[in-house]
Amino acid sequence: MKVLLVEDDESIAGQLAEALRDENFVVDVARNGEDGQHLGDTGAYDVAVLDLGLPKIDGKAVLKGWRAAGRNLPVLILTARDGWSEKVEGFKAGADDYLTKPFRTEELVMRLRALVRRAAGHAQTRIVCGPLTFDAQIGTFELDGLPLKLTGLEWRVLSSLILRRQIVVTRTDLLDRVYDGDAEVDSNSLEVIVGRLRRKIGHHHIETVRGLGYRLTAGES
Known part of the structure:
Protein backbone atom coordinates (compact mmCIF):
# COMPACT_ATOMS: atom_id res chain seq x y z
CA MET A 1 0.00 0.00 0.00
CA LYS A 2 1.44 3.35 -1.03
CA VAL A 3 0.67 6.55 0.88
CA LEU A 4 1.15 10.17 -0.08
CA LEU A 5 1.74 12.15 3.13
CA VAL A 6 1.36 15.92 2.71
CA GLU A 7 2.42 17.53 6.00
CA ASP A 8 4.53 20.66 6.54
CA ASP A 9 5.50 19.95 10.16
CA GLU A 10 8.86 18.21 9.86
CA SER A 11 8.59 16.39 13.19
CA ILE A 12 5.07 15.09 12.58
CA ALA A 13 5.88 14.11 8.98
CA GLY A 14 8.99 12.21 10.06
CA GLN A 15 7.28 10.37 12.89
CA LEU A 16 4.27 9.49 10.76
CA ALA A 17 6.34 8.30 7.83
CA GLU A 18 8.39 6.06 10.12
CA ALA A 19 5.28 4.65 11.82
CA LEU A 20 3.56 3.95 8.49
CA ARG A 21 6.65 2.24 7.09
CA ASP A 22 6.71 0.05 10.21
CA GLU A 23 3.20 -1.02 9.18
CA ASN A 24 4.46 -1.95 5.67
CA PHE A 25 3.20 1.16 3.91
CA VAL A 26 5.36 2.75 1.22
CA VAL A 27 5.42 6.49 1.96
CA ASP A 28 6.17 9.57 -0.13
CA VAL A 29 6.30 12.85 1.81
CA ALA A 30 5.51 16.35 0.52
CA ARG A 31 6.18 19.35 2.77
CA ASN A 32 3.97 21.89 0.97
CA GLY A 33 0.74 21.97 -1.00
CA GLU A 34 2.38 22.61 -4.35
CA ASP A 35 4.57 19.51 -4.14
CA GLY A 36 1.70 17.49 -2.70
CA GLN A 37 -0.64 18.42 -5.51
CA HIS A 38 2.00 17.54 -8.11
CA LEU A 39 2.68 14.13 -6.57
CA GLY A 40 -1.02 13.38 -6.29
CA ASP A 41 -1.49 14.33 -9.94
CA THR A 42 1.40 12.27 -11.27
CA GLY A 43 2.02 9.39 -8.85
CA ALA A 44 0.26 6.08 -8.21
CA TYR A 45 -0.99 6.07 -4.61
CA ASP A 46 -3.50 3.95 -2.71
CA VAL A 47 -4.36 6.74 -0.26
CA ALA A 48 -3.30 10.24 0.79
CA VAL A 49 -2.95 11.90 4.20
CA LEU A 50 -3.43 15.64 3.74
CA ASP A 51 -2.89 18.49 6.20
CA LEU A 52 -4.98 21.61 5.68
CA GLY A 53 -2.60 24.34 6.85
CA LEU A 54 0.06 23.96 4.17
CA PRO A 55 2.45 26.55 2.68
CA LYS A 56 2.17 27.59 -1.00
CA ILE A 57 -1.24 25.93 -1.54
CA ASP A 58 -3.53 25.07 1.37
CA GLY A 59 -4.78 21.52 1.76
CA LYS A 60 -8.38 22.24 0.84
CA ALA A 61 -7.29 23.80 -2.45
CA VAL A 62 -5.04 20.80 -3.14
CA LEU A 63 -7.96 18.44 -2.58
CA LYS A 64 -10.32 20.49 -4.74
CA GLY A 65 -7.70 20.45 -7.48
CA TRP A 66 -7.41 16.66 -7.38
CA ARG A 67 -11.17 16.21 -7.50
CA ALA A 68 -11.61 18.75 -10.31
CA ALA A 69 -9.02 16.79 -12.30
CA GLY A 70 -10.93 13.56 -11.72
CA ARG A 71 -8.49 12.04 -9.22
CA ASN A 72 -10.38 9.46 -7.14
CA LEU A 73 -7.50 8.94 -4.71
CA PRO A 74 -8.92 8.30 -1.20
CA VAL A 75 -7.96 11.23 1.04
CA LEU A 76 -7.82 11.47 4.83
CA ILE A 77 -7.53 15.01 6.14
CA LEU A 78 -5.23 15.27 9.13
CA THR A 79 -5.37 18.64 10.87
CA ALA A 80 -5.51 20.55 14.14
CA ARG A 81 -8.65 22.32 12.91
CA ASP A 82 -11.33 20.47 14.86
CA GLY A 83 -14.32 22.76 14.35
CA TRP A 84 -17.45 21.22 12.81
CA SER A 85 -17.50 23.81 10.04
CA GLU A 86 -13.92 22.89 9.08
CA LYS A 87 -14.89 19.23 8.85
CA VAL A 88 -17.91 20.05 6.70
CA GLU A 89 -15.75 22.12 4.36
CA GLY A 90 -13.22 19.31 4.16
CA PHE A 91 -15.83 16.76 3.17
CA LYS A 92 -17.37 19.18 0.69
CA ALA A 93 -13.93 19.57 -0.91
CA GLY A 94 -13.85 15.82 -1.46
CA ALA A 95 -12.31 14.25 1.65
CA ASP A 96 -13.10 10.62 2.46
CA ASP A 97 -12.18 10.80 6.14
CA TYR A 98 -11.07 13.35 8.72
CA LEU A 99 -8.81 12.97 11.76
CA THR A 100 -7.83 15.75 14.14
CA LYS A 101 -4.55 16.27 15.97
CA PRO A 102 -3.54 14.95 18.44
CA PHE A 103 -4.31 11.41 17.31
CA ARG A 104 -3.22 7.83 17.88
CA THR A 105 -1.11 6.37 15.08
CA GLU A 106 -2.94 3.06 15.43
CA GLU A 107 -6.22 4.76 14.59
CA LEU A 108 -4.71 6.49 11.58
CA VAL A 109 -3.33 3.19 10.26
CA MET A 110 -6.70 1.45 10.60
CA ARG A 111 -8.53 4.31 8.91
CA LEU A 112 -6.06 4.25 6.00
CA ARG A 113 -6.42 0.51 5.58
CA ALA A 114 -10.20 0.89 5.54
CA LEU A 115 -10.01 3.60 2.87
CA VAL A 116 -7.74 1.45 0.69
CA ARG A 117 -9.99 -1.58 1.11
CA ARG A 118 -13.16 0.29 0.20
CA ALA A 119 -11.49 2.00 -2.76
CA ALA A 120 -10.56 -1.46 -4.06
CA GLY A 121 -14.25 -2.42 -3.91
CA HIS A 122 -14.26 -4.60 -0.80
CA ALA A 123 -17.08 -4.02 1.66
CA GLN A 124 -15.91 -6.72 4.08
CA THR A 125 -12.70 -6.49 6.06
Missing part, protein backbone atom coordinates in the same frame (compact mmCIF):
# COMPACT_ATOMS: atom_id res chain seq x y z
CA ARG A 126 -11.77 -10.13 5.37
CA ILE A 127 -10.83 -10.76 1.74
CA VAL A 128 -10.65 -14.39 0.60
CA CYS A 129 -8.91 -15.85 -2.45
CA GLY A 130 -8.80 -19.65 -2.43
CA PRO A 131 -7.02 -20.82 0.75
CA LEU A 132 -5.72 -17.32 1.43
CA THR A 133 -7.47 -14.84 3.72
CA PHE A 134 -6.41 -11.23 4.26
CA ASP A 135 -7.76 -9.22 7.18
CA ALA A 136 -7.51 -5.79 5.58
CA GLN A 137 -8.32 -4.02 8.83
CA ILE A 138 -5.43 -5.34 10.88
CA GLY A 139 -3.18 -6.38 7.98
CA THR A 140 -2.77 -10.11 8.69
CA PHE A 141 -2.79 -13.08 6.31
CA GLU A 142 -3.93 -16.66 6.91
CA LEU A 143 -3.35 -19.71 4.74
CA ASP A 144 -5.83 -22.53 5.26
CA GLY A 145 -6.83 -20.86 8.52
CA LEU A 146 -3.29 -20.63 9.91
CA PRO A 147 -1.22 -17.44 10.27
CA LEU A 148 1.03 -16.81 7.27
CA LYS A 149 4.46 -15.38 8.09
CA LEU A 150 5.68 -12.85 5.52
CA THR A 151 8.54 -10.39 5.20
CA GLY A 152 7.67 -6.73 4.70
CA LEU A 153 8.31 -6.89 0.95
CA GLU A 154 6.30 -10.11 0.60
CA TRP A 155 3.43 -8.53 2.52
CA ARG A 156 3.39 -5.49 0.23
CA VAL A 157 3.28 -7.60 -2.92
CA LEU A 158 0.67 -10.04 -1.62
CA SER A 159 -1.61 -7.32 -0.21
CA SER A 160 -1.50 -5.50 -3.57
CA LEU A 161 -2.42 -8.72 -5.37
CA ILE A 162 -5.24 -9.80 -3.04
CA LEU A 163 -6.86 -6.36 -3.02
CA ARG A 164 -7.06 -6.80 -6.81
CA ARG A 165 -7.66 -10.56 -6.79
CA GLN A 166 -8.30 -12.13 -10.19
CA ILE A 167 -7.08 -8.90 -11.86
CA VAL A 168 -3.69 -8.50 -13.53
CA VAL A 169 -1.49 -6.12 -11.52
CA THR A 170 1.27 -4.69 -13.65
CA ARG A 171 4.90 -5.12 -12.76
CA THR A 172 5.33 -1.33 -12.62
CA ASP A 173 2.37 -0.97 -10.26
CA LEU A 174 3.78 -3.61 -7.92
CA LEU A 175 7.24 -2.05 -7.92
CA ASP A 176 5.70 1.35 -7.06
CA ARG A 177 3.90 -0.18 -4.09
CA VAL A 178 6.78 -2.31 -2.81
CA TYR A 179 9.75 0.03 -2.76
CA ASP A 180 10.21 3.52 -1.35
CA GLY A 181 11.18 6.03 -4.01
CA ASP A 182 14.82 6.26 -2.94
CA ALA A 183 15.36 2.48 -2.79
CA GLU A 184 17.69 0.85 -5.28
CA VAL A 185 15.68 -1.82 -7.10
CA ASP A 186 17.39 -4.77 -8.78
CA SER A 187 15.76 -5.76 -12.07
CA ASN A 188 15.01 -9.28 -10.78
CA SER A 189 13.98 -8.36 -7.23
CA LEU A 190 10.24 -8.54 -7.86
CA GLU A 191 10.57 -11.98 -9.45
CA VAL A 192 12.50 -13.13 -6.37
CA ILE A 193 9.73 -11.92 -4.04
CA VAL A 194 7.01 -13.52 -6.19
CA GLY A 195 9.01 -16.77 -6.19
CA ARG A 196 9.16 -16.76 -2.38
CA LEU A 197 5.43 -16.12 -2.18
CA ARG A 198 4.69 -18.99 -4.56
CA ARG A 199 6.63 -21.36 -2.33
CA LYS A 200 4.61 -20.19 0.67
CA ILE A 201 1.06 -20.15 -0.78
CA GLY A 202 1.31 -22.47 -3.79
CA HIS A 203 2.81 -21.77 -7.20
CA HIS A 204 -0.55 -22.03 -9.00
CA HIS A 205 -2.06 -19.15 -7.00
CA ILE A 206 0.14 -16.46 -8.56
CA GLU A 207 -0.12 -16.42 -12.34
CA THR A 208 2.42 -14.66 -14.52
CA VAL A 209 0.77 -12.78 -17.38
CA ARG A 210 3.56 -12.39 -19.89
CA GLY A 211 4.39 -8.80 -20.76
CA LEU A 212 1.98 -7.41 -18.14
CA GLY A 213 2.41 -8.58 -14.57
CA TYR A 214 0.88 -10.98 -12.07
CA ARG A 215 -2.57 -12.16 -11.04
CA LEU A 216 -3.63 -13.81 -7.78
CA THR A 217 -6.06 -16.67 -8.44
CA ALA A 218 -8.11 -19.08 -6.35
CA GLY A 219 -7.57 -21.92 -8.82
CA GLU A 220 -6.59 -25.41 -7.79
CA SER A 221 -3.26 -26.93 -8.78
Whole structure:
Protein backbone atom coordinates (compact mmCIF):
# COMPACT_ATOMS: atom_id res chain seq x y z
CA MET A 1 0.00 0.00 0.00
CA LYS A 2 1.44 3.35 -1.03
CA VAL A 3 0.67 6.55 0.88
CA LEU A 4 1.15 10.17 -0.08
CA LEU A 5 1.74 12.15 3.13
CA VAL A 6 1.36 15.92 2.71
CA GLU A 7 2.42 17.53 6.00
CA ASP A 8 4.53 20.66 6.54
CA ASP A 9 5.50 19.95 10.16
CA GLU A 10 8.86 18.21 9.86
CA SER A 11 8.59 16.39 13.19
CA ILE A 12 5.07 15.09 12.58
CA ALA A 13 5.88 14.11 8.98
CA GLY A 14 8.99 12.21 10.06
CA GLN A 15 7.28 10.37 12.89
CA LEU A 16 4.27 9.49 10.76
CA ALA A 17 6.34 8.30 7.83
CA GLU A 18 8.39 6.06 10.12
CA ALA A 19 5.28 4.65 11.82
CA LEU A 20 3.56 3.95 8.49
CA ARG A 21 6.65 2.24 7.09
CA ASP A 22 6.71 0.05 10.21
CA GLU A 23 3.20 -1.02 9.18
CA ASN A 24 4.46 -1.95 5.67
CA PHE A 25 3.20 1.16 3.91
CA VAL A 26 5.36 2.75 1.22
CA VAL A 27 5.42 6.49 1.96
CA ASP A 28 6.17 9.57 -0.13
CA VAL A 29 6.30 12.85 1.81
CA ALA A 30 5.51 16.35 0.52
CA ARG A 31 6.18 19.35 2.77
CA ASN A 32 3.97 21.89 0.97
CA GLY A 33 0.74 21.97 -1.00
CA GLU A 34 2.38 22.61 -4.35
CA ASP A 35 4.57 19.51 -4.14
CA GLY A 36 1.70 17.49 -2.70
CA GLN A 37 -0.64 18.42 -5.51
CA HIS A 38 2.00 17.54 -8.11
CA LEU A 39 2.68 14.13 -6.57
CA GLY A 40 -1.02 13.38 -6.29
CA ASP A 41 -1.49 14.33 -9.94
CA THR A 42 1.40 12.27 -11.27
CA GLY A 43 2.02 9.39 -8.85
CA ALA A 44 0.26 6.08 -8.21
CA TYR A 45 -0.99 6.07 -4.61
CA ASP A 46 -3.50 3.95 -2.71
CA VAL A 47 -4.36 6.74 -0.26
CA ALA A 48 -3.30 10.24 0.79
CA VAL A 49 -2.95 11.90 4.20
CA LEU A 50 -3.43 15.64 3.74
CA ASP A 51 -2.89 18.49 6.20
CA LEU A 52 -4.98 21.61 5.68
CA GLY A 53 -2.60 24.34 6.85
CA LEU A 54 0.06 23.96 4.17
CA PRO A 55 2.45 26.55 2.68
CA LYS A 56 2.17 27.59 -1.00
CA ILE A 57 -1.24 25.93 -1.54
CA ASP A 58 -3.53 25.07 1.37
CA GLY A 59 -4.78 21.52 1.76
CA LYS A 60 -8.38 22.24 0.84
CA ALA A 61 -7.29 23.80 -2.45
CA VAL A 62 -5.04 20.80 -3.14
CA LEU A 63 -7.96 18.44 -2.58
CA LYS A 64 -10.32 20.49 -4.74
CA GLY A 65 -7.70 20.45 -7.48
CA TRP A 66 -7.41 16.66 -7.38
CA ARG A 67 -11.17 16.21 -7.50
CA ALA A 68 -11.61 18.75 -10.31
CA ALA A 69 -9.02 16.79 -12.30
CA GLY A 70 -10.93 13.56 -11.72
CA ARG A 71 -8.49 12.04 -9.22
CA ASN A 72 -10.38 9.46 -7.14
CA LEU A 73 -7.50 8.94 -4.71
CA PRO A 74 -8.92 8.30 -1.20
CA VAL A 75 -7.96 11.23 1.04
CA LEU A 76 -7.82 11.47 4.83
CA ILE A 77 -7.53 15.01 6.14
CA LEU A 78 -5.23 15.27 9.13
CA THR A 79 -5.37 18.64 10.87
CA ALA A 80 -5.51 20.55 14.14
CA ARG A 81 -8.65 22.32 12.91
CA ASP A 82 -11.33 20.47 14.86
CA GLY A 83 -14.32 22.76 14.35
CA TRP A 84 -17.45 21.22 12.81
CA SER A 85 -17.50 23.81 10.04
CA GLU A 86 -13.92 22.89 9.08
CA LYS A 87 -14.89 19.23 8.85
CA VAL A 88 -17.91 20.05 6.70
CA GLU A 89 -15.75 22.12 4.36
CA GLY A 90 -13.22 19.31 4.16
CA PHE A 91 -15.83 16.76 3.17
CA LYS A 92 -17.37 19.18 0.69
CA ALA A 93 -13.93 19.57 -0.91
CA GLY A 94 -13.85 15.82 -1.46
CA ALA A 95 -12.31 14.25 1.65
CA ASP A 96 -13.10 10.62 2.46
CA ASP A 97 -12.18 10.80 6.14
CA TYR A 98 -11.07 13.35 8.72
CA LEU A 99 -8.81 12.97 11.76
CA THR A 100 -7.83 15.75 14.14
CA LYS A 101 -4.55 16.27 15.97
CA PRO A 102 -3.54 14.95 18.44
CA PHE A 103 -4.31 11.41 17.31
CA ARG A 104 -3.22 7.83 17.88
CA THR A 105 -1.11 6.37 15.08
CA GLU A 106 -2.94 3.06 15.43
CA GLU A 107 -6.22 4.76 14.59
CA LEU A 108 -4.71 6.49 11.58
CA VAL A 109 -3.33 3.19 10.26
CA MET A 110 -6.70 1.45 10.60
CA ARG A 111 -8.53 4.31 8.91
CA LEU A 112 -6.06 4.25 6.00
CA ARG A 113 -6.42 0.51 5.58
CA ALA A 114 -10.20 0.89 5.54
CA LEU A 115 -10.01 3.60 2.87
CA VAL A 116 -7.74 1.45 0.69
CA ARG A 117 -9.99 -1.58 1.11
CA ARG A 118 -13.16 0.29 0.20
CA ALA A 119 -11.49 2.00 -2.76
CA ALA A 120 -10.56 -1.46 -4.06
CA GLY A 121 -14.25 -2.42 -3.91
CA HIS A 122 -14.26 -4.60 -0.80
CA ALA A 123 -17.08 -4.02 1.66
CA GLN A 124 -15.91 -6.72 4.08
CA THR A 125 -12.70 -6.49 6.06
CA ARG A 126 -11.77 -10.13 5.37
CA ILE A 127 -10.83 -10.76 1.74
CA VAL A 128 -10.65 -14.39 0.60
CA CYS A 129 -8.91 -15.85 -2.45
CA GLY A 130 -8.80 -19.65 -2.43
CA PRO A 131 -7.02 -20.82 0.75
CA LEU A 132 -5.72 -17.32 1.43
CA THR A 133 -7.47 -14.84 3.72
CA PHE A 134 -6.41 -11.23 4.26
CA ASP A 135 -7.76 -9.22 7.18
CA ALA A 136 -7.51 -5.79 5.58
CA GLN A 137 -8.32 -4.02 8.83
CA ILE A 138 -5.43 -5.34 10.88
CA GLY A 139 -3.18 -6.38 7.98
CA THR A 140 -2.77 -10.11 8.69
CA PHE A 141 -2.79 -13.08 6.31
CA GLU A 142 -3.93 -16.66 6.91
CA LEU A 143 -3.35 -19.71 4.74
CA ASP A 144 -5.83 -22.53 5.26
CA GLY A 145 -6.83 -20.86 8.52
CA LEU A 146 -3.29 -20.63 9.91
CA PRO A 147 -1.22 -17.44 10.27
CA LEU A 148 1.03 -16.81 7.27
CA LYS A 149 4.46 -15.38 8.09
CA LEU A 150 5.68 -12.85 5.52
CA THR A 151 8.54 -10.39 5.20
CA GLY A 152 7.67 -6.73 4.70
CA LEU A 153 8.31 -6.89 0.95
CA GLU A 154 6.30 -10.11 0.60
CA TRP A 155 3.43 -8.53 2.52
CA ARG A 156 3.39 -5.49 0.23
CA VAL A 157 3.28 -7.60 -2.92
CA LEU A 158 0.67 -10.04 -1.62
CA SER A 159 -1.61 -7.32 -0.21
CA SER A 160 -1.50 -5.50 -3.57
CA LEU A 161 -2.42 -8.72 -5.37
CA ILE A 162 -5.24 -9.80 -3.04
CA LEU A 163 -6.86 -6.36 -3.02
CA ARG A 164 -7.06 -6.80 -6.81
CA ARG A 165 -7.66 -10.56 -6.79
CA GLN A 166 -8.30 -12.13 -10.19
CA ILE A 167 -7.08 -8.90 -11.86
CA VAL A 168 -3.69 -8.50 -13.53
CA VAL A 169 -1.49 -6.12 -11.52
CA THR A 170 1.27 -4.69 -13.65
CA ARG A 171 4.90 -5.12 -12.76
CA THR A 172 5.33 -1.33 -12.62
CA ASP A 173 2.37 -0.97 -10.26
CA LEU A 174 3.78 -3.61 -7.92
CA LEU A 175 7.24 -2.05 -7.92
CA ASP A 176 5.70 1.35 -7.06
CA ARG A 177 3.90 -0.18 -4.09
CA VAL A 178 6.78 -2.31 -2.81
CA TYR A 179 9.75 0.03 -2.76
CA ASP A 180 10.21 3.52 -1.35
CA GLY A 181 11.18 6.03 -4.01
CA ASP A 182 14.82 6.26 -2.94
CA ALA A 183 15.36 2.48 -2.79
CA GLU A 184 17.69 0.85 -5.28
CA VAL A 185 15.68 -1.82 -7.10
CA ASP A 186 17.39 -4.77 -8.78
CA SER A 187 15.76 -5.76 -12.07
CA ASN A 188 15.01 -9.28 -10.78
CA SER A 189 13.98 -8.36 -7.23
CA LEU A 190 10.24 -8.54 -7.86
CA GLU A 191 10.57 -11.98 -9.45
CA VAL A 192 12.50 -13.13 -6.37
CA ILE A 193 9.73 -11.92 -4.04
CA VAL A 194 7.01 -13.52 -6.19
CA GLY A 195 9.01 -16.77 -6.19
CA ARG A 196 9.16 -16.76 -2.38
CA LEU A 197 5.43 -16.12 -2.18
CA ARG A 198 4.69 -18.99 -4.56
CA ARG A 199 6.63 -21.36 -2.33
CA LYS A 200 4.61 -20.19 0.67
CA ILE A 201 1.06 -20.15 -0.78
CA GLY A 202 1.31 -22.47 -3.79
CA HIS A 203 2.81 -21.77 -7.20
CA HIS A 204 -0.55 -22.03 -9.00
CA HIS A 205 -2.06 -19.15 -7.00
CA ILE A 206 0.14 -16.46 -8.56
CA GLU A 207 -0.12 -16.42 -12.34
CA THR A 208 2.42 -14.66 -14.52
CA VAL A 209 0.77 -12.78 -17.38
CA ARG A 210 3.56 -12.39 -19.89
CA GLY A 211 4.39 -8.80 -20.76
CA LEU A 212 1.98 -7.41 -18.14
CA GLY A 213 2.41 -8.58 -14.57
CA TYR A 214 0.88 -10.98 -12.07
CA ARG A 215 -2.57 -12.16 -11.04
CA LEU A 216 -3.63 -13.81 -7.78
CA THR A 217 -6.06 -16.67 -8.44
CA ALA A 218 -8.11 -19.08 -6.35
CA GLY A 219 -7.57 -21.92 -8.82
CA GLU A 220 -6.59 -25.41 -7.79
CA SER A 221 -3.26 -26.93 -8.78
